[in-house]
Amino acid sequence: MGCHVSKEHDTKPMTEPEKPEAQAPVPAVPTTGQLEIATPAPGAAFRETLGGRHPDSLTSIGNMGALLINMGKLEEARPLLEEVLQAGREALGDRHPSTLILIGNMGMLLQQMGKLEEARPLLEEALQACRETLGDRHPSTLRSIGNMGVLLQQMGRLEEARPLLEEAMQASRETLGDRHPSTLGSIGNVGALLQEMRELEEARPLLEEALQACRETLGDRHPSTMGSINNMGLLLREMGQLEEARPLLEEALQAKRETLGERHPSTLGSINNMGLLLMDMGKLEEARPLYEEALQASRETLGDRHPSTLTYINNTGALLKQIGKLEEARPLLEEALQAKRETLGDRHPSTLGSIGNMGALLKQMGQLAEARPLLEEALQAQRETLGDRHPSTLISINSMGGLLKSMGMLAEAIPLFSEELEGLVELRGMEYQETRGSANHLVQLLRNAGQHDEATALAAKHDVCNDSDDDSDDDGSDDDGSACACTCC
Numbered sequence: 001m002g003c004h005v006s007k008e009h010d011t012k013p014m015t016e017p018e019k020p021e022a023q024a025p026v027p028a029v030p031t032t033g034q035l036e037i038a039t040p041a042p043g044a045a046f047r048e049t050l051g052g053r054h055p056d057s058l059t060s061i062g063n064m065g066a067l068l069i070n071m072g073k074l075e076e077a078r079p080l081l082e083e084v085l086q087a088g089r090e091a092l093g094d095r096h097p098s099t100l101i102l103i104g105n106m107g108m109l110l111q112q113m114g115k116l117e118e119a120r121p122l123l124e125e126a127l128q129a130c131r132e133t134l135g136d137r138h139p140s141t142l143r144s145i146g147n148m149g150v151l152l153q154q155m156g157r158l159e160e161a162r163p164l165l166e167e168a169m170q171a172s173r174e175t176l177g178d179r180h181p182s183t184l185g186s187i188g189n190v191g192a193l194l195q196e197m198r199e200l201e202e203a204r205p206l207l208e209e210a211l212q213a214c215r216e217t218l219g220d221r222h223p224s225t226m227g228s229i230n231n232m233g234l235l236l237r238e239m240g241q242l243e244e245a246r247p248l249l250e251e252a253l254q255a256k257r258e259t260l261g262e263r264h265p266s267t268l269g270s271i272n273n274m275g276l277l278l279m280d281m282g283k284l285e286e287a288r289p290l291y292e293e294a295l296q297a298s299r300e301t302l303g304d305r306h307p308s309t310l311t312y313i314n315n316t317g318a319l320l321k322q323i324g325k326l327e328e329a330r331p332l333l334e335e336a337l338q339a340k341r342e343t344l345g346d347r348h349p350s351t352l353g354s355i356g357n358m359g360a361l362l363k364q365m366g367q368l369a370e371a372r373p374l375l376e377e378a379l380q381a382q383r384e385t386l387g388d389r390h391p392s393t394l395i396s397i398n399s400m401g402g403l404l405k406s407m408g409m410l411a412e413a414i415p416l417f418s419e420e421l422e423g424l425v426e427l428r429g430m431e432y433q434e435t436r437g438s439a440n441h442l443v444q445l446l447r448n449a450g451q452h453d454e455a456t457a458l459a460a461k462h463d464v465c466n467d468s469d470d471d472s473d474d475d476g477s478d479d480d481g482s483a484c485a486c487t488c489c
Contacts, residue, residue: 058084058091062102065109070223072264072301074113081106095133097140100126104144107151112265114306114343116155123148137175139182142168146186149193154307156348156385158197165189179217181224184210188228195235198391198427204239207232223266226255230270233277234488238391240432242281249274263301265308268294272312273488275319284323291316305343307350310336314354315486321357326365333358347385349392350487352378356396363403372407375400394423398438410449417442430462439464 065080085106088099107122127148130141149164169186176183191206211232214225233248253270260267275290295312302309317332337358340351359374379396386393401416421442424435439462446455459465 058087062105066105069109069112072260072266074109074265074302077109078113081109094125095129097134100129100133100140100144103129104140104147108147111147111151111154114302114308116151116307116344119151120155123151137171139176142171142175142182142186145171146189150189153193153196156344156350158193161193162197165193179213181218184213184217184228185224187213188224188231191235192231195231195238198238198389200235200239203235207235220251221255221259223260226252226259226266229255230273234273237277237280237488240428240434242277245277246281249277263297265298265302268298268301268308268312269488272315276315276486276488279319279322279486284319288316288319288323291319304335305339307344310339310343310354311350311487313339314350314357317361318357318486321361321364326361329361330365333361347381349382349386352381352385352396353392353487355381356392356399359403360399363399363406368403368407371403375403388419389423389426391427394420394427397423405445410445414442414445414449414451417445425462436462436464 061080062084065077065084068074068077068080081102085099085102088096088102092099094103103122104126107119107126110116110119110122123144127141127144130138130144134141145164146168149161149168152158152161152164165186169183169190172180172183172186187206188210191203191210194200194203194206207228211225211228214222214228218225220229229248230252233245233252236242236245236248249270253267253274256264256267256270271290271294275287275294278284278287278290291312295309295316298306298309298312313332314336317329317336320326320329320332333354337351337354340348340354344351355374356378359371359378362368362371362374375396379393379400382390382393382396397416397420401413401420404410404413404416417438421435421438424432424438428435430436430439439458443455443459443464446452446458
């Protein structure tokens with residue numbers, strides 16, 4: 001068999017996918033109580049003829065706000081939703097069903113703007129009031145349950161999000177049926193959460209169900225269908241099935257460009273995700289213009305501190321690191337890390353990825369002493385928050401082992417590389433190229449450390465190369481396969 005020997009095996013870059021697309025309902029126009037609508041009309045016309053507080057005026061204003069959100073014009077939508085929410089509270093009271101919809105809509109807008117801490121009290125208020133006034137199985141309550149779960153997921157509180165998203169899915173199946181659009185959104189939400197929790201085999205049937213049903217009931221170009229196509233492509237990518245993932249991510253991107261426009265936040269997420277897949281496939285030069293397109297447009301439309309913009313900053317920096325442009329990568333990775341610490345907190349999964357990225361860059365630049373505290377911080381926090389077998393934790397284990405190896409601390413590095421290999425075998429299996437690279441690398445390190453019996457046993461166990469002629473390939477220098485974390489959308 002052919003030998004794949006790598007000095008420090010190249011784990012998957014910790015670029016961030018723009019997260020799987022949660023199917024939280026698009027802010028809805030109230031359709032109950034005094035704000036029930038007949039036919040939408042321009043808000044300005046209603047203001048002039050009926051006054052700003054007339055129910056039809058408020059309905060029209062809410063419609064306009066929802067339309068702007070669908071167009072990705074979040075800053076323009078905000079004053080409209082704030083106006084209609086204040087009027088709803090004053091005219092109907094805080095517990096009226098229409099007011100609860102408006103509260104939820106405002107929370108969802110803030111969520112889409114990346115203002116997660118501002119969104120949380122509104123979504124909590126809407127959920128508690130819906131449970132108390134409408135009951136746990138009312139459609140508005142189920143929407144609020146799902147919205148709260150999606151917010152917690154975006155905040156990195158995956159274990160807290162799970163029971164809410166599962167509750168919404170189960171109740172929607174029982175009350176609305178399996179093919180109702182809200183049910184399909186809930187199914188996709190649970191699948192996306194499981195995907196983020198790296199329970200990939202459990203996620204797959206849910207995402208397949210949601211995608212098939214969305215295609216059949218809503219059509220290929222419906223926003224929910226495009227989100228499901230994106231999510232299925234990301235799942236296949238996570239499972240290492242890159243060629244199978246590509247046509248889905250390409251389909252989602254093309255459809256969004258044509259239906260939503262080049263600057264819509266969802267389109268930017270798909271541009272990023274396509275770049276991420278190309279990066280995984282080793283097509284770095286093809287990935288670069290996509291990352292740069294997403295980053296420039298996101299800075300201009302969402303602002304420098306929006307979570308999606310931070311994802312694109314991180315990913316562009318990670319790509320530049322991968323192609324050896326370290327000085328160009330550094331200010332981007334520093335910007336992403338500082339902003340994430342300030343906006344998301346030190347323990348958010350995205351922040352931990354950026355901490356690891358910065359440490360890996362410093363290591364590659366030869367600044368080992370500066371790299372060590374960052375890599376240690378990322379690894380310890382990921383063990384505590386994500387668990388020892390999470391893919392991001394395994395990347396940090398590899399990075400920490402590589403740093404110790406570069407510092408001449410081979411005895412301390414070998415247990416980390418052994419732990420990483422065990423995790424990859426459990427997570428991916430030996431058929432995965434990354435796992436075989438890890439096994440070959442560890443066999444080599446064991447031989448270099450004089451542990452020949454251990455090296456031979458490991459090579460036999462995993463059916464990998466144990467040719468002593470390969471000793472020359474590892475001279476103790478560092479090729480830097482240290483991982484850099486990219487994120488999807």
